[in-house]
Amino acid sequence: MSGVPENAPQHCPGTESADAGKASACAGCPNQNICASGVPAGPDPAIEIIKNRLSNVKHKIIILSGKGGVGKSTVTSLLGHALSKLNPDINVGILDADICGPSQPRVLGVRGEQVHNSGSGWSPVYVTDNLSLMSIGFLLSSPDDAVIWRGPKKNGMIKQFLSEVDWGDLDYLLIDTPPGTSDEHLSAVQYLSQAGVTGAIVVTTPQEVALLDVRKEIQFCRKVGLPIIGVVENMSLFVCPNCKSRSEIFPATTGGAAQLCAELALRPLGALPLDPLLARACDAGADFVRELPHSPAVAALGRIVAEIVNICNERNGS
Amino acid sequence: MLENVKQVILVLSGKGGVGKSTVSTQLSLTLKEKGFKVGLLDIDLCGPSVPYLLNLEDQNIHQSPEGWVPVYLDKEQKLGVMSIGFLLKSRNDAVVWRGPKKTSMIKQFLEDVYWQDLDYLIIDTPPGTSDEHITVMENLRQVPQCSAILVTTPQEVAIEDVRKEITFCRKTGIPIMGIIENMSGYECPTCSECTNIFSSGGGKSLAEISKIQYLGCIPIDPRVGALAGKGLAAIKELPECTTSKVFNELANKLSESNINGS
Numbered sequence: 001m002s003g004v005p006e007n008a009p010q011h012c013p014g015t016e017s018a019d020a021g022k023a024s025a026c027a028g029c030p031n032q033n034i035c036a037s038g039v040p041a042g043p044d045p046a047i048e049i050i051k052n053r054l055s056n057v058k059h060k061i062i063i064l065s066g067k068g069g070v071g072k073s074t075v076t077s078l079l080g081h082a083l084s085k086l087n088p089d090i091n092v093g094i095l096d097a098d099i100c101g102p103s104q105p106r107v108l109g110v111r112g113e114q115v116h117n118s119g120s121g122w123s124p125v126y127v128t129d130n131l132s133l134m135s136i137g138f139l140l141s142s143p144d145d146a147v148i149w150r151g152p153k154k155n156g157m158i159k160q161f162l163s164e165v166d167w168g169d170l171d172y173l174l175i176d177t178p179p180g181t182s183d184e185h186l187s188a189v190q191y192l193s194q195a196g197v198t199g200a201i202v203v204t205t206p207q208e209v210a211l212l213d214v215r216k217e218i219q220f221c222r223k224v225g226l227p228i229i230g231v232v233e234n235m236s237l238f239v240c241p242n243c244k245s246r247s248e249i250f251p252a253t254t255g256g257a258a259q260l261c262a263e264l265a266l267r268p269l270g271a272l273p274l275d276p277l278l279a280r281a282c283d284a285g286a287d288f289v290r291e292l293p294h295s296p297a298v299a300a301l302g303r304i305v306a307e308i309v310n311i312c313n314e315r316n317g318s
Numbered sequence: 319m320l321e322n323v324k325q326v327i328l329v330l331s332g333k334g335g336v337g338k339s340t341v342s343t344q345l346s347l348t349l350k351e352k353g354f355k356v357g358l359l360d361i362d363l364c365g366p367s368v369p370y371l372l373n374l375e376d377q378n379i380h381q382s383p384e385g386w387v388p389v390y391l392d393k394e395q396k397l398g399v400m401s402i403g404f405l406l407k408s409r410n411d412a413v414v415w416r417g418p419k420k421t422s423m424i425k426q427f428l429e430d431v432y433w434q435d436l437d438y439l440i441i442d443t444p445p446g447t448s449d450e451h452i453t454v455m456e457n458l459r460q461v462p463q464c465s466a467i468l469v470t471t472p473q474e475v476a477i478e479d480v481r482k483e484i485t486f487c488r489k490t491g492i493p494i495m496g497i498i499e500n501m502s503g504y505e506c507p508t509c510s511e512c513t514n515i516f517s518s519g520g521g522k523s524l525a526e527i528s529k530i531q532y533l534g535c536i537p538i539d540p541r542v543g544a545l546a547g548k549g550l551a552a553i554k555e556l557p558e559c560t561t562s563k564v565f566n567e568l569a570n571k572l573s574e575s576n577i578n579g580s
């Protein structure tokens with residue numbers, strides 16, 4: 001959003017300014033209340049604590065998408081499984097930063113597990129020997145429990161997750177996020193500002209309603225200085241289980257992720273087909289990568305993972 | 319607040335991407351086709367889809383002495399729309415706001431839009447149970463003629479989030495009118511075999527378990543998908559398709575409950 005709204009008075013200090021809502025020009029402006037309420041946060045001591053806590057995590061990757069339901073959580077879990085299978089010595093952690101709609105406990109098949117607080121912090125739940133997860137889902141007593149929290153409380157939770165989970169040594173920490181460009185995203189980026197985030201992986205589906213929000217997410221990344229590793233297009237093609245023909249369920253009327261990447265100079269990481277068995281596996285919490293190693297989705301995933309590993313190594317080397 | 323609105327309907331879902339905005343726009347268009355006067359308020363501040371879906375992306379909101387004048391889809395002003403999308407300079411602009419700022423924007427949307435007399439005000443929401451939802455619920459508590467429609471897709475990951483949304487509604491005291499299941503099946507264009515991509519029936523069983531009215535299921539229909547961005551009503555363009563039937567029935571249910579004075 002630009003610094004000066006269209007309906008602002010002549011001497012508007014800009015919505016990003018420290019005087020926003022408080023300057024004399026703001027009197028009578030329809031946006032005054034909004035501007036005045038955006039309390040800018042001072043530097044938080046947690047930022048330094050988080051930096052130390054995560055100093056043994058090599059690559060920190062945030063999975064984002066402006067749009068809901070495009071497969072952020074699915075892609076996160078698939079990447080977790082695939083990365084941890086590259087080599088038993090690779091350790092992968094997943095942090096579910098979706099506070100109101102945590103999907104990872106189900107998708108990774110560890111619903112109902114408990115997290116324990118030990119002297120060195122919360123220990124995450126281990127999905128396999130080298131894949132661990134932390135999610136608010138583990139802290140709720142029933143699946144019907146709703147987390148009805150406004151921003152500041154969600155931010156507090158994310159701060160705790162980042163500063164108090166004892167991940168041990170990790171090669172990859174994957175952070176799954178809710179849709180949008182609001183508290184969870186701002187907090188994650190802010191709290192990780194000294195810890196060195198490798199970058200964001202942006203997930204989209206091919207249709208324009210999704211791309212529209214994803215463009216906003218990319219603007220968000222650029223605004224907060226979060227590097228973008230690349231874009232994964234999900235649910236690209238549907239392969240009919242009956243006749244094996246391919247069709248576009250969500251047609252890319254505006255060129256899909258390829259066009260988006262070309263337009264905004266982003267790196268396409270690959271495309272995952274829409275596979276009903278994958279949706280089933282997510283619901284059942286099954287490890288799709290192990291169960292269907294020869295499916296087109298797993299083949300596509302392999303290429304995406306190789307690309308991500310390369311980029312991470314490049315960034316680490318430089 | 320909203321004294322001149324006969325019925326307020328919140329379209330909710332805990333989960334993202336289940337079709338809230340499609341349901342909101344098609345429901346609004348259906349009611350408009352039936353001759354009602356309808357307002358559509360989009361409170362998804364970070365990802366407003368309504369202006370795009372209704373082909374209103376270049377329109378602007380104007381100020382009048384009575385408040386913000388919504389954008390009208392038609393000359394007769396049967397369907398008025400308000401969205402933050404109309405306040406952004408470019409469609410790529412991101413609204414990177416924390417909760418308090420979103421809260422004041424939504425308050426303004428609820429208080430300062432000059433809707434005139436409306437039969438229905440449909441409110442499209444973002445996913446989740448956070449600032450936007452808490453603010454709307456707090457403000458609508460004073461509005462007795464308000465109820466919610468929950469949208470879900472059939473798979474467990476979605477149902478799980480919708481269960482949280484039900485808890486949310488019950489806690490905040492908003493009556494739930496019913497549950498719609500979206501994206502139930504997909505018909506292969508080559509062999510016509512219908513695949514339940516995201517399984518099916520999840521919405522129906524959820525409705526049964528939670529004793530909520532089941533409002534029907536909408537398949538994945540690329541013809542309906544193609545109406546996105548055009549602002550066309552499915553019941554007018556594709557009167558025979560399942561989607562149109564579901565919306566037609568839903569609109570009838572709404573107007574009946576209106577006559578009953580509930």
Ligand SMILES: Nc1ncnc2c1ncn2[C@@H]1O[C@H](COP(=O)(O)OP(=O)(O)OP(=O)(O)O)[C@@H](O)[C@H]1O
Pocket residue numbers: 065067068069070071072073074075098101103177178179234235272273274275276277278279280282283297332333334335445473475476516
């Ligand atoms: N490639 C795919 N093939 C089939 N189903 C998929 C695929 N990707 C995702 N899904 C299914 O689509 C649904 C939405 O995916 P997911 O929950 O990962 O999205 P999300 O972006 O995390 O959503 P939210 O915004 O609500 O967090 C899930 O049921 C998932 O199983």
Ligand SMILES: [Mg+2]
Pocket residue numbers: 072073074098103176177178
């Ligand atoms: Mg998710």
Ligand SMILES: [Zn+2]
Pocket residue numbers: 240241242243244245506507508509510511
């Ligand atoms: Zn087929």
